Amino acid sequence: MKWTKDLRQGTVIVSPGEPVDHENAEDFESRLIPSVEEASRSGGCLIIDFRNVDYMTSVGLRALMMAAKEADLAAVKILVTGLNETMREIFHISGFEKLFVIHESLESALAATSTT
Amino acid sequence: MLVRFWGTRGSLPTAMRSSEVRDKLIGALKASNGRHFQSDAAIGNFVDTELDFPIRATYGGASSCVELDGTSDEYLVCDMGSGLREFGLDAIQRSRQGRKKTYNIFMSHLHWDHIMGFPFFVPAFDPDVTIRIFGGHDTIEQALRRQQDRISFPVPFDFLQARFEFTILIPGEVTEVAGCRVELLRQHHDNDSYGYRFSCNGQSVVYSTDSEHKLEDPLSIQRVVDFFHNADLVIMDTMYSLADAVSMKADWGHSSNVVAVDLCHRAKARRLAMFHHEPVFDDNTIRKLHLDTIRYEELMRKESALEVLCAYDGLEVPL
Numbered sequence: 001m002k003w004t005k006d007l008r009q010g011t012v013i014v015s016p017g018e019p020v021d022h023e024n025a026e027d028f029e030s031r032l033i034p035s036v037e038e039a040s041r042s043g044g045c046l047i048i049d050f051r052n053v054d055y056m057t058s059v060g061l062r063a064l065m066m067a068a069k070e071a072d073l074a075a076v077k078i079l080v081t082g083l084n085e086t087m088r089e090i091f092h093i094s095g096f097e098k099l100f101v102i103h104e105s106l107e108s109a110l111a112a113t114s115t116t
Numbered sequence: 117m118l119v120r121f122w123g124t125r126g127s128l129p130t131a132m133r134s135s136e137v138r139d140k141l142i143g144a145l146k147a148s149n150g151r152h153f154q155s156d157a158a159i160g161n162f163v164d165t166e167l168d169f170p171i172r173a174t175y176g177g178a179s180s181c182v183e184l185d186g187t188s189d190e191y192l193v194c195d196m197g198s199g200l201r202e203f204g205l206d207a208i209q210r211s212r213q214g215r216k217k218t219y220n221i222f223m224s225h226l227h228w229d230h231i232m233g234f235p236f237f238v239p240a241f242d243p244d245v246t247i248r249i250f251g252g253h254d255t256i257e258q259a260l261r262r263q264q265d266r267i268s269f270p271v272p273f274d275f276l277q278a279r280f281e282f283t284i285l286i287p288g289e290v291t292e293v294a295g296c297r298v299e300l301l302r303q304h305h306d307n308d309s310y311g312y313r314f315s316c317n318g319q320s321v322v323y324s325t326d327s328e329h330k331l332e333d334p335l336s337i338q339r340v341v342d343f344f345h346n347a348d349l350v351i352m353d354t355m356y357s358l359a360d361a362v363s364m365k366a367d368w369g370h371s372s373n374v375v376a377v378d379l380c381h382r383a384k385a386r387r388l389a390m391f392h393h394e395p396v397f398d399d400n401t402i403r404k405l406h407l408d409t410i411r412y413e414e415l416m417r418k419e420s421a422l423e424v425l426c427a428y429d430g431l432e433v434p435l
Contacts (some may be wrong), residue, residue: 022334022382055416058358058375062331065362086415093408094374095359 001027002052005035010043011113013106015082017052020060029063036067040074045113049106051082061094068099077101079109117319117435118185119349119389123178123199124427126326126355126370126392127229130177136398143171170399176429178202179229180325180392182351187316188295190218194312194323194351199429200233208239217244220294223251224325225309226259234260235269245278250285250293252300252310257282285310301343303327304336305369313343319435320346322385325353325392328361328369329379337379344383348435351427352376353392354409373409380422381413387423388413389433402426 001024002017014035020028032048039046048064050056056064071078081103083091091097103109123129147167153159163172179197191207193200211217219239224230239245249256257280261273285291287310291298296316303309304327311324322344330336344350355370373390380388390409393402406426413422425433 022337022378025331026334057416058372058378059331059337061358061374062362065359066332089411089415093412094372095357099359099363 001031003031007042008110009114011045011047011110012039012042013047013049015049015052019053019055020063021055021057022059025057025059025063028060029066032063032067033070036070036074036076036078039071039076043113044075045077045079046071047079047081047106047109047113049082049109050080050084050087051106053082053087054084055086056090058094061090061096064096065099077113079103079112081106081109117187117316117321119321119351119433119435120183120185120203121181121199121389121391121427121429121431121433122183122203123181123195123197123233124175124391124393124429124431125177125179125197125229125395126353127179128395129179129198129229129232130395132174132177132399136174140171143167147171168403170403173428174399175393175402175426177395178429179232180224181233182323182391184296184314184316184321187314189216190220190294191215192294192296192314193219193221195224195230195325196221196232196234196237197230198233198236201236201238204233204237204239208242211239217242218246219248221247221249222298222312222323223249223253223256224303224311224323225251225305225307226253226255227306227326230326231259231263235264235271240276240278243277243279246281247278248281248283248293250283250291250298252285252287252302252308254284256284299343301339304330309369311340311343313347319348321435322347322350322352324350326369327353327371328367329371329375331362331375340379341382344379344385347380347383347385349387349389349433350376350380350383350385351389351391352379354390354405355392355394373405374412377409377413377416377422377424381416381418384419385422386420387425387433389425389427389431391427393427
């Protein structure tokens with residue numbers, strides 16, 4: 001899957017580059033989990049920027065949950081940003097909006113990392 | 117074929133509280149806005165067409181029991197939750213009109229909410245009745261007898277007058293029953309559960325309840341997609357939100373509305389009936405879940421639309 005990774009102010013920022021469904025969910029998870037580990041070794045924060053993700057099915061959401069569980073164990077804070085309207089609705093309907101801290105912008109998410 | 121829902125609640129039968137009835141009356145009177153109706157028929161029309169479901173009706177509280185009617189002159193039923201009692205009484209009336217007194221009952225599994233209607237199944241007391249019970253478990257008869265042990269129930273199983281046949285089904289094998297070709301699929305649930313696919317007169321209905329779908333296992337998911345393929349109706353356990361199903365309620369053996377839509381989309385199923393409703397949910401909550409599920413289906417649709425129904429006690433779905 002298309003994937004970009006950046007490191008800013010000690011925060012790992014990952015950005016999947018396409019929708020996540022059963023075709024690429026395993027790939028998504030296999031990139032996401034190591035990013036949690038990387039965040040653990042750096043500043044302790046991971047931002048997932050979904051600006052290039054039009055939609056995500058249940059398998060992608062489950063992978064996100066696995067990352068959250070890993071993050072809990074590693075004391076990593078996950079912040080989510082870049083949700084389009086569809087992704088916002090998916091997070092709402094699935095109940096994931098209650099499980100993740102969602103920020104309006106990457107800048108807002110980065111600012112939040114500095115307060116942790 | 118007509119699919120008739122006699123019980124749609126999960127885990128434990130529920131009864132509506134007086135306060136909920138009061139809320140519905142308040143909602144109906146507010147919606148009528150002081151209007152004067154000329155007849156009962158006019159009131160009925162107002163109720164049927166202008167009131168939202170949670171105001172004019174209820175999803176009901178009987179536990180799992182679904183009938184597939186019209187496949188043959190025999191009865192065909194899935195599960196014996198508390199909805200079985202009302203089905204039995206209705207079937208007695210139909211048999212008085214000449215319907216054959218043969219009941220074919222397919223068991224998803226033997227947890228209490230799926231067998232608790234059996235002691236109140238009045239046709240079991242009729243010596244002219246034949247009751248054939250099918251399932252993937254080899255302990256069905258034991259479960260039914262144990263439920264009617266004196267410690268739990270005053271009427272022992274051996275007091276029943278109907279003729280009983282128990283048949284253990286094997287996943288991968290096809291059985292012909294009551295005009296239908298029946299296949300089953302072993303599902304992830306404590307002590308296993310089984311989903312059924314009924315193909316009857318060119319139509320297919322899948323009954324898949326009490327099944328947790330392990331999204332991290334693509335092969336098992338593909339088996340489910342294949343089992344649902346092109347079904348005219350998929351009746352599926354949608355008890356939890358996805359967030360709950362993959363976090364605090366992981367391994368509790370149930371599924372979510374989001375997974376149900378994803379599986380049905382992949383399988384190109386035509387209709388989904390949300391089923392096995394969480395007992396703590398009131399009518400407003402279930403209605404919201406239904407609307408959310410319709411919206412999720414719209415958001416994720418790639419090909420033809422999947423119609424999303426929300427099963428309630430008394431719902432009839434013609435196919």
